[in-house]
Amino acid sequence: MSGIFVLIKITDKEEHAIQLQQGIIHANRVSWFRKKEYDELDGVGQMKKMKETIFKIAGRDMTPYLPDPITIYTDEISNLNVFCMTAVQPGPFHDEIITDDNYNEYINYLKIDERCRKEFGENAVVFMGDGITEFLKRVRRSADSKGYEVLMNLVEYFDPQVQLEINPFTITPMFYKRDQFKYQKEFRIAINTKTVGNDPLRLDIGNIEDISFRMGTNEINNKMSISFK
Numbered sequence: 001m002s003g004i005f006v007l008i009k010i011t012d013k014e015e016h017a018i019q020l021q022q023g024i025i026h027a028n029r030v031s032w033f034r035k036k037e038y039d040e041l042d043g044v045g046q047m048k049k050m051k052e053t054i055f056k057i058a059g060r061d062m063t064p065y066l067p068d069p070i071t072i073y074t075d076e077i078s079n080l081n082v083f084c085m086t087a088v089q090p091g092p093f094h095d096e097i098i099t100d101d102n103y104n105e106y107i108n109y110l111k112i113d114e115r116c117r118k119e120f121g122e123n124a125v126v127f128m129g130d131g132i133t134e135f136l137k138r139v140r141r142s143a144d145s146k147g148y149e150v151l152m153n154l155v156e157y158f159d160p161q162v163q164l165e166i167n168p169f170t171i172t173p174m175f176y177k178r179d180q181f182k183y184q185k186e187f188r189i190a191i192n193t194k195t196v197g198n199d200p201l202r203l204d205i206g207n208i209e210d211i212s213f214r215m216g217t218n219e220i221n222n223k224m225s226i227s228f229k
Contacts, residue, residue, distance in 0.1 A: 003089050003090065003094065004087050004088065004089045004132060004154075004187070005088045005089060005090075005110070005128070006087070006088035006126060006127065006128050006132075007085045007086070007087055007088075007126075007127040007132050007135070007187060008085060008086045008087075008088065008112070008124050008125070008126050008127070008220065009083075009085050009086075009124065009125045010086060010112075010116055010117070010120040010121050010123070010124050010217050011120065011121045011123050011124070011125075012120065012121030012122070012123070013121065013123065014123050014214075016121075016123065017123040017124065017125050017214050018214070020125050020208070020212075021125060021207070021208055021209045021212055021214065022207055022208075022209075023204055023205045023206045023207045023208055024202055024203070024204055024205075025083055025139060025142075025189075025201070025202070025203040025204075025205055026083075026200055026201070026202055027081035027082055027083040027189070027191055027200060027201040027203065028081065028082060028200045028201075029078065029079060029080065029081055029082070029197070029198055029199075029200065030077055030078050030079070030080045030082055030174070031078045031079070031198060032198065032200070033082060033084075077173055077174060079192075079193075079195065079196050079197065080174060080190050080191065080192055081190070081191045081192075081193060081200065081201035082174065082188055082189065082190050082191070083139075083188070083189040083191070084186055084187075084188055084189075085186070085187045085188075085189075086112060086116055086184065086185055086186065086187070087154055087185050087186070087187040088110050088112075088185070089154075089185070090106075090109075090110075091109060091185075092109070093106050093109060107224065107225070110224060111220075111221040111224060112217065112220050112221055113183040113184070113185075115183055115184075116183070116184060116217070117217040117218060120217075121217065122216055122217050122218065123214065123216065123217065124214065124215055124216065124217045124219075124220060125212050125213075125214055126212060126213055126214070126215060126220070127211060127212050130211075131211035131212060134211045135208060135211055135212065136152055136189075138205040138206060138208065139152075139189060139203070139205055140152075141205070142203055142204065142205040142206070143191055143203060146193075146203075147194075148191050148192060148193050148194075149191070149192040149194075150189065150190070150191050150192075151174065151175075151189075151190045152187070152188070152189045152190070153175045153187070153188065154175070154185075154186070154187050154188075155175050155176065155177050155181075155184075155186040155187070155188055156175060156176050156177075157176075157177055157178065157179040157181060157182040158176055158177075158178065158179060159178075159179055160178050160179075174188060174190040175188060175190075191203070
């Protein structure tokens with residue numbers, strides 16, 4: 001995918017990393033992530049400040065009784081299965097020329113935040129270059145064969161103090177999270193199985209050892225460098 005150098009799946013158990021390389025995608029529901037990160041705004045469709053909202057019943061103003069801000073969810077969003085990864089990409093350095101002056105700042109931006117290792121685990125499955133494109137292609141092919149809807153994108157992070165307005169009746173809200181999580185640099189694969197429940201999805205995409213490799217999460221930063229010819 002354009003702009004992404006590396007995609008990394010960080011997990012807490014080595015067996016989970018091995019299982020992923022064997023081709024099993026384990027994707028929890030959005031409802032699970034809301035509880036995991038205590039983020040009730042994960043997958044929010046709309047968030048409006050109360051001053052911009054008027055709520056009436058039979059002509060009576062009930063606005064003071066509304067929560068502030070108002071959030072809108074749909075069952076479709078809550079029931080989506082999501083596979084989360086960390087993306088290494090240039091971000092604010094996209095149009096910059098890397099020199100001796102900004103090299104360290106650039107490398108530090110590319111590195112995995114220590115909080116990701118602490119929160120998600122010590123084991124990583126890494127995809128680079130054409131391996132990223134091939135991995136996403138295999139995920140989509142397997143999902144399509146089962147009639148699932150798939151969307152893939154980087155997560156955008158928003159300020160919860162600012163009005164957020166996204167169409168809540170689409171899967172688009174899946175790619176928005178509060179800016180307190182922006183250190184995760186998350187890339188999401190959202191899969192709509194059109195089923196209701198709390199059970200995770202196990203999607204078999206076939207062995208992917210040919211397009212990925214495993215390493216310790218703490219090793220990634222230590223082995224990251226850029227050299228100039």
